[in-house]
Amino acid sequence: MNTPNAEVESLLAIEIGTIHTRALLFDLVDGQYRFLGASRVPSSHSAPFYDINEGIFQALTQLQEMTARFFLENARLIVPAREDGTGIDSLVLTYTAGPGLRIAVLGLLEDVSLESARRLASSTQSVLVEAIGLNDHRKHEMQVDALLKAKPDLIVIAGGTEKGATRSVAKVADLVSLMLQLTPKDHYPEIMYVGNQAMQKHISEALSRYSEVQVAPNVRPSIDNEVLAPAQEMLSQTVTRIRNRHLGGLQAYSSLTSTPAAPSSHTFGRLVRYLSQINDNQKHVLGVDLGASYTTLAAAREGKLELSVYTAGVGAGLERVLELSDLQDITRWLPYDIPDDLVRDYLYQKTLFPGSVPATVDTLAIEQAVTRQILALALKTHRARYKNSLTAFEPVIVSGATLTQASPGAALLMLLDGLQPVGTSTFVMDPYGLATALGAAAAVNTMIPVQVVETSALINLGTVISPLSTARYGTSIMNLRIEYESGEKAEHEIRQGNLIMLPVQPGQTARIHLEPLRAIEIDPLQKSGTRSFKVIGGVCGTVIDARGRPLELPADDVRRQDLLKKWANSVGA
């Protein structure tokens, strides 16, 4: 591995996705880091290649043609860059390709260490195959058999606060030791210990004869305190070590990359955490990455990250969405009638051809409907997992082709319908899928994400103000006055149920003054007297979403469809 270098100039990021392999180039231009270009080709990790190299080679060849820069010599990457300008100074690699890791978690108390271990496991692409805590009343041998049957790739052991339980932790270690004794040598899972640090030595001695034991700081140093970040860093490295065995060709890049290859969700989370540290705000920065197989939600405030990866997406991940949802949860977002069987058939067909794109008005409507359901499901699960009332975000960073390839108005409406934020939120689109690359680049040079996010590589969709009111539909709830930079002013009467796009040009600032006519909550995290906002226009201007929370759609199909069309027209979708 090349060492991280603050003096690095050009940086190449490679992302091995489930469907596509992408190569992204960043470099210094006039002393500032800029995003220079990206290429995208089909991934080659699965049949017929079973090796990531073919996809990487194609992606780099395409990027060379696009940027007139040369990175390859005899089909090999030139790292570091040479004096003649060929090659690149630094390489980072992220991946989502491959099936979810099978993770078993063991801990003590259900709502404490076991829950933290679950959250840790869910911060990467994984399937939770078994969870065993003190309250698990199965017989000892049944627990052993359950672990054997689960065939985990990774076992995470948590439990015991610092200076807390040791005997119970030792019992957990005994259980795992017994399971490992019964496991064929070539099927030993990786072991991560994230419990009471006083038990580190005991755990290592008991289990290291079978598998190397990775030890990270306690995820639950005290009952009320959860610290996941160091364990998440270790989890990322452990996942990569396991992926090295599954993803053909990945291992070979370990000597070329400036920082270890990492799961995309991990670097996406890192960028969101980083933005929360430089964001002077009480709200969570929210990142949404909607992929073909997985959806990642990353919420961070003051550097504390909540990261969740869901096995739900707009490709193969649709199968899970359809399992978890009534079809009606999806079809209710269609602005006109499409028979249920056509919707179901299309969505299942999409699981077979996850790289396909909607080529008709109907299929686009279906994909945009299911996107709303995926966003809603992901946020609902995230809230349940982190037991918070995460509703106010600033800003919201959005990645994923289904969202970024849609028109700005359609993308914004999908996000508002799916996430249903309250208060003020700015939505920022990542059309080139830079977020994961920038998160990886941050480990090499922190100036790269700082400077690139300030460029036009990210698109500001606009600020959305979503006031809460219990007023009946159609009742006037506030008057709004907007003052533009030019001195022009305009006034609007806002009624409950309105979705209004105010024409603030991209980059233009304006001040919005709100005069409530009834009891309304304009922003849950702002002082109650806050009635005035400075906004910067996005491609959708500035939007007032007074439709209420939760959004309620009329039961009558005709009224519902009319309303959906009206909302779409309101934001130019």
Place this chain on the structure above:
Amino acid sequence: MITPVTHLLPLTHIRRDRMLPIKGRILVNIGTAVGPNDIVAEADQPGQHIVLDIRRMLNIHRIEDAHKQIRYKPGEKVEKGDILAQVGGIIPRVVRAPADGKVKGIYRGQLILETPGTKIEIFAGISGKVTEILPDRGLVIEGDGALLQGVWGNGKTSVGMLLISATPIEDELTRATLDVSLRSAVVLAGHVTQADTLAAAAELPVRGLILASMTADLIETAKKMNYPIILMEGFGRLPLNAAAYNLLTTNQKRDIVLNGMWDADRNEKPDLFIPLPAQGEPAPDFAEFTTGKIVRVTVPPFAGHAATLLNIRPGLTLFSNGLRVSAADIQLETNQIVTVPIANLNVLE
């Protein structure tokens, strides 16, 4: 741009790995000729485990002392009632095996007994010759014949004579159109929309169904059927592409091997293999989108239609729904020329 191909090959040479999920026994040798239903490898799936705390049961203080009283070593078989450990004294105490099994381990004064599990059997799945053995793990079989890849399978495999349903291929297969002449055959038909049709096929019984398509609400029912079902185009009421239809009809009444097992994560497809007494050449697994290639449209509109690729459009093309993506002009079998996103095309070779 390089893309994986979907195979529709009148004659090719194929190579198939047959791997055990755990260590086991290989039942064939290099050069053995196998048929699709031959079992070529087997392994013993572990049964349940019973942990017997010998130390506690015999009231022994030291772990080492408990181990000394255990009469069996790991790997040894025991029968129900066998004395596993014993201590003497005025009233001798014994621990007997609660079930038949094998001593799997002795750990901290505990004996772990593994009861017999189920046997895993690996079928050849194709007709051919064994060309490689991976000791304890699996083998490779190679054969020659026609190969057609589908897009979805219900996880089952079988072999039987290929017959074509009298129902026109563009029509729905129903209980009424599954006549007795199709008994014990692998049946090629259009699409299925009713669970009753799948049940009727099981009752007949058929050896397998090759369908152009099936509505997605039948997925769970199809998985429960005891015969293989392979979809060539996917979900809905999609037509069978003409190239596949022509290839299958020319092989009517020949034995066909249906492999409904597939792995979406690895882009491995279910397939149909018709063994032929001729020598084929291995076909490339990938191709480039170039003019003249036979392609298939995967999603609406025109899903399931085969076409000839005329040209790839430069830059991005705007579609009626507002999406801008890379696209190609293709000529359908009806001679109609249409523009579709490249992402929605598969090369058929």
